[in-house]
Amino acid sequence: SAVTCPGFFFYYKQENIFDRSRMAPETPIKNEPVDLSKQKGCTPERSPITPVKLIDRPQPDPWTPTANLKMLISAASPDMRDREKKKELFRPIENSEQSDTPDSLQYDMVDDSTVDEFEKQRPSRKQKSLGLLCQKFLARYPSYPLSTEKTTISLDEVASILGVERRRIYDIVNVLESLHLVSRVAKNQYCWHGRHHLSQTLKTLQEAGELQYGELMNFFQHKEQDLEYKFGEQKKETIPDSQDRSLMDFSEPDCTSASANSRKDKSLRIMSQKFVMLFLVSKTKIVTLDIAAKILIEETQDTVDHSKFKTKVRRLYDIANVLTSLGLIKKVHVTEERGRKPAFKWIGPVEFPGKTTNLGTCAPYRICATGRQRFTCHTSFNSAQSCEETRRKVSSEPSSPHQERQACATETILKSARNPSVTSPLSLLSVPGDSDFCVNPLPQAVFPVVQTDVPSLSLPNGISSQPPHPSALAASKTENGKPTLLPNQPFLCFPSSSLFMLCGGLQENNLRESLLSARDVGNRNAGAQAAVPSAVCQKRSPHKCASPSAPVDDEEPAAKKQTMEQRDLPLSLVVSKKPLESPRAESTPGSGCTSAGHLEAFHLDLTSPAAPEASNKEPTKSLDSQEQEKGSQNKDPDEPSPEKAHISTESTNQPFLPQYLYVQSTAGLSSLNFLLPANQAPGAISLAANQLPSLSVPCVMVPPAALASFPLVCSPTITSPLPTVPDGSFSAATSMSFSMSSLASTAPLFIGTTAVVTPKVSPAPSVDPHQPAHSAQRLSPALPRSCGAVKLDSHVCMGHPVTLLKLQQPSSAPLTPKNIRPVHHEAFFKTPGSLGDPVVWKKNEGNQTRSASSVQRRLEISSSSPD
DNA sequence: TACTCCCGCCAAAAC
DNA sequence: GTTTTGGCGGGAGTA
Numbered sequence: 001s002a003v004t005c006p007g008f009f010f011y012y013k014q015e016n017i018f019d020r021s022r023m024a025p026e027t028p029i030k031n032e033p034v035d036l037s038k039q040k041g042c043t044p045e046r047s048p049i050t051p052v053k054l055i056d057r058p059q060p061d062p063w064t065p066t067a068n069l070k071m072l073i074s075a076a077s078p079d080m081r082d083r084e085k086k087k088e089l090f091r092p093i094e095n096s097e098q099s100d101t102p103d104s105l106q107y108d109m110v111d112d113s114t115v116d117e118f119e120k121q122r123p124s125r126k127q128k129s130l131g132l133l134c135q136k137f138l139a140r141y142p143s144y145p146l147s148t149e150k151t152t153i154s155l156d157e158v159a160s161i162l163g164v165e166r167r168r169i170y171d172i173v174n175v176l177e178s179l180h181l182v183s184r185v186a187k188n189q190y191c192w193h194g195r196h197h198l199s200q201t202l203k204t205l206q207e208a209g210e211l212q213y214g215e216l217m218n219f220f221q222h223k224e225q226d227l228e229y230k231f232g233e234q235k236k237e238t239i240p241d242s243q244d245r246s247l248m249d250f251s252e253p254d255c256t257s258a259s260a261n262s263r264k265d266k267s268l269r270i271m272s273q274k275f276v277m278l279f280l281v282s283k284t285k286i287v288t289l290d291i292a293a294k295i296l297i298e299e300t301q302d303t304v305d306h307s308k309f310k311t312k313v314r315r316l317y318d319i320a321n322v323l324t325s326l327g328l329i330k331k332v333h334v335t336e337e338r339g340r341k342p343a344f345k346w347i348g349p350v351e352f353p354g355k356t357t358n359l360g361t362c363a364p365y366r367i368c369a370t371g372r373q374r375f376t377c378h379t380s381f382n383s384a385q386s387c388e389e390t391r392r393k394v395s396s397e398p399s400s401p402h403q404e405r406q407a408c409a410t411e412t413i414l415k416s417a418r419n420p421s422v423t424s425p426l427s428l429l430s431v432p433g434d435s436d437f438c439v440n441p442l443p444q445a446v447f448p449v450v451q452t453d454v455p456s457l458s459l460p461n462g463i464s465s466q467p468p469h470p471s472a473l474a475a476s477k478t479e480n481g482k483p484t485l486l487p488n489q490p491f492l493c494f495p496s497s498s499l500f501m502l503c504g505g506l507q508e509n510n511l512r513e514s515l516l517s518a519r520d521v522g523n524r525n526a527g528a529q530a531a532v533p534s535a536v537c538q539k540r541s542p543h544k545c546a547s548p549s550a551p552v553d554d555e556e557p558a559a560k561k562q563t564m565e566q567r568d569l570p571l572s573l574v575v576s577k578k579p580l581e582s583p584r585a586e587s588t589p590g591s592g593c594t595s596a597g598h599l600e601a602f603h604l605d606l607t608s609p610a611a612p613e614a615s616n617k618e619p620t621k622s623l624d625s626q627e628q629e630k631g632s633q634n635k636d637p638d639e640p641s642p643e644k645a646h647i648s649t650e651s652t653n654q655p656f657l658p659q660y661l662y663v664q665s666t667a668g669l670s671s672l673n674f675l676l677p678a679n680q681a682p683g684a685i686s687l688a689a690n691q692l693p694s695l696s697v698p699c700v701m702v703p704p705a706a707l708a709s710f711p712l713v714c715s716p717t718i719t720s721p722l723p724t725v726p727d728g729s730f731s732a733a734t735s736m737s738f739s740m741s742s743l744a745s746t747a748p749l750f751i752g753t754t755a756v757v758t759p760k761v762s763p764a765p766s767v768d769p770h771q772p773a774h775s776a777q778r779l780s781p782a783l784p785r786s787c788g789a790v791k792l793d794s795h796v797c798m799g800h801p802v803t804l805l806k807l808q809q810p811s812s813a814p815l816t817p818k819n820i821r822p823v824h825h826e827a828f829f830k831t832p833g834s835l836g837d838p839v840v841w842k843k844n845e846g847n848q849t850r851s852a853s854s855v856q857r858r859l860e861i862s863s864s865s866p867d
Numbered sequence: 868t869a870c871t872c873c874c875g876c877c878a879a880a881a882c
Numbered sequence: 883g884t885t886t887t888g889g890c891g892g893g894a895g896t897a
Contacts, residue, residue, distance in 0.1 A: 125894080125896070126895090128873065155887095165874080165875080166886085166887090167874080167875070167887085167888075170887060170888055171888085174888075187881075187882070187887095188885095267888080267889090268888075268889085289870095307890095307891075308890095310891075311889085311890060311891060313871090313872095314872065314873095314891075315889085315890085317870090317871060318872070318873095321871095339869095342869095342870065342871085
């Protein structure tokens with residue numbers, strides 16, 4: 001009941017528990033009967049033993065402080081005797097919980113009156129539940145503490161007070177932390193923030209969730225079985241869990257230390273955020289545990305292990321209990337063919353007025369805007385989340401086209417995340433929804449850097465690439481130490497592996513308009529990144545991460561983008577809105593949000609040009625902002641302003657005609673894949689099959705959908721080719737680090753393969769403009785085109801100078817086998833590297849399995865791959 | 868029987 | 883080396 005009546009619950013808590021605890025934490029203790037035997041945490045003090053009875057006892061009176069006192073008093077004598085029994089029977093926690101919970105139940109239970117009975121009744125498991133414990137915990141603190149007051153939480157103290165072992169407190173705190181209700185300030189010390197930022201956090205999560213899980217959720221909801229099936233496959237194939245993980249890990253490192261990542265990947269916090277995302281993304285707002293577990297497992301796990309599934313479910317229950325205590329969800333059951341399935345329904349806020357940005361501002365927290373990112377305040381979290389998210393995306397890839405697309409998108413994102421060792425930024429970026437947040441950072445990162453090693457290229461995936469890029473860039477930089485930006489250059493070097501989607505012929509007009517408007521808005525979406533910022537900053541710090549402070553702003557943008565509606569859309573930048581078919585896409589213009597169906601599409605879109613509606617929708621918003629940013633960025637091509645890189649957004653409404661050529665590099669990974677606007681004359685792109693000719697493509701590069709946040713480079717039209725940059729300009733460094741921003745410049749992109757480019761690059765694919773439209777989900781060479789989903793913001797690009805991208809194909813060679821994608825198309829967006837044979841990946845990962853997320857692994861690989 | 872999820876081992880991470 | 887964190891899964895309570 002408490003759950004259902006949050007208000008009441010809280011009120012109650014505050015009145016009673018809270019006051020007690022806070023005001024006099026000790027008193028509570030006293031009140032609480034401590035179970036000497038059980039309570040580990042119980043400090044001797046508490047141990048005092050006052051019989052818990054008091055609490056337990058249901059007194060007629062509501063739990064008011066006074067009532068408590070009465071109880072205590074009354075209990076006094078009996079307590080003593082009962083003590084022993086109670087020890088076992090009642091724990092402080094229980095007691096407190098009961099007391100805490102307004103529920104009549106408690107009273108009922110207790111009412112009996114006699115202590116003995118109580119004892120007999122012995123607290124049931126429920127009474128010991130994490131949910132109740134959490135309620136007690138929450139009761140201790142005000143939901144909306146004064147900004148001025150900072151409440152610190154001592155884990156030990158709380159544990160002792162609540163009469164539980166610290167381990168349990170961690171469970172609670174981790175979940176609360178994921179929502180920014182608390183933040184860790186030091187060992188054993190957390191800071192209570194209350195719900196002030198909850199809406200923002202949720203918003204951010206929602207955005208991120210859309211990007212990451214939008215399609216999946218929809219998909220699942222519609223086809224669980226299929227999905228499952230797919231997932232299984234995907235996991236096997238694509239999910240290089242390790243890679244994904246790696247992403248996460250890296251990302252985290254950004255924020256925190258890399259070391260933490262491994263564990264954090266699986267962190268309850270991240271899981272919590274992801275879980276929340278699922279709700280926020282779900283149209284029905286109902287998420288079954290099995291689906292959630294599947295989705296989450298995919299992300300992290302390589303193999304679909306039943307035991308893992310069970311474990312995941314257990315964790316989800318833990319999280320759900322806390323969320324329930326927060327009044328955000330409630331338990332329900334979904335009846336399906338199979339029968340009744342446990343599920344939870346989101347009963348928390350659905351719309352979030354605020355902008356996500358603020359979160360970032362909140363000192364303690366930061367939301368990593370990135371979809372995948374972690375919202376968690378802690379840097380570590382943020383990064384981790386992002387990574388994880390990305391991973392998930394990747395992993396989650398559905399076998400089905402849609403799924404694939406999505407997967408691709410996610411993968412790309414993930415990849416991006418991973419790649420950038422730092423990823424976090426990327427990850428952030430990648431997330432479309434987050435895009436806002438991400439935007440700034442990414443761009444920065446993105447800049448044209450030439451990375452030699454960067455394996456990851458987010459680009460490839462287009463969307464994903466974007467986010468990744470930044471990170472990638474960063475990563476490359478860090479890794480190489482030379483993230484070289486290409487000064488001024490309009491070029492970007494892409495790692496061979498990367499895939500690019502180029503889109504041409506987007507609705508430039510629309511975009512432009514949107515952009516303009518966007519500009520007007522002045523959003524600098526930079527702000528958008530807010531959430532991301534922190535994370536980004538950390539990661540990016542080098543760049544510009546806009547100061548975290550920015551977050552606020554960022555959030556706003558994000559918020560804008562992803563207003564409820566939009567959020568539906570997968571942000572994916574990818575969005576290209578309607579690629580070729582725009583017509584279909586068309587529709588949803590404003591909706592931005594793509595319906596579930598869209599979602600799927602959008603992912604796909606990201607990858608595939610075609611991605612119609614979904615992409616459209618999303619793009620609209622985010623794109624606009626992005627575009628705007630781009631525009632700005634473009635202004636300074638040279639400088640990669642963080643924000644610059646944007647994905648152009650299209651007006652959602654307007655369908656685009658995306659025309660793409662998907663150029664696939666041969667080896668899948670190694671080679672680049674891009675989409676060239678169909679419009680262009682094929683000739684324009686002269687890709688020798690073997691080499692990489694520098695291409696001038698008046699196309700837009702569309703980063704992965706995720707990019708939304710990132711700058712996309714779009715060249716709407718195929719303008720005349722840009723001046724080609726000398727291939728040589730880009731060193732073989734394959735890194736594609738092109739900064740998104742630079743790309744963002746939107747100027748038409750010029751893609752030139754470096755001389756180095758290996759012939760592998762399969763131009764051929766590129767040749768087919770048409771194909772692209774379809775699914776390009778697969779990076780695999782075979783699938784070249786699929787990528788179409790790019791979102792273009794041609795407009796943006798249009799005006800701008802052309803960007804030259806050079807593709808390197810570094811000998812793509814080296815592509816690690818991993819990179820090479822197996823036949824599976826599922827991999828879609830994965831960067832070439834990511835694409836690698838799943839099997840291989842797995843193998844590679846094998847060792848890492850646990851610690852490193854697949855993403856991470858990927859990253860690692862990629863990083864090495866450069867080799 | 869299936870669902871829940873408490874409990875605490877134990878290892879990674881952080882001191 | 884010690885302490886803090888927290889992943890993990892056995893297994894018991896519930897429905």
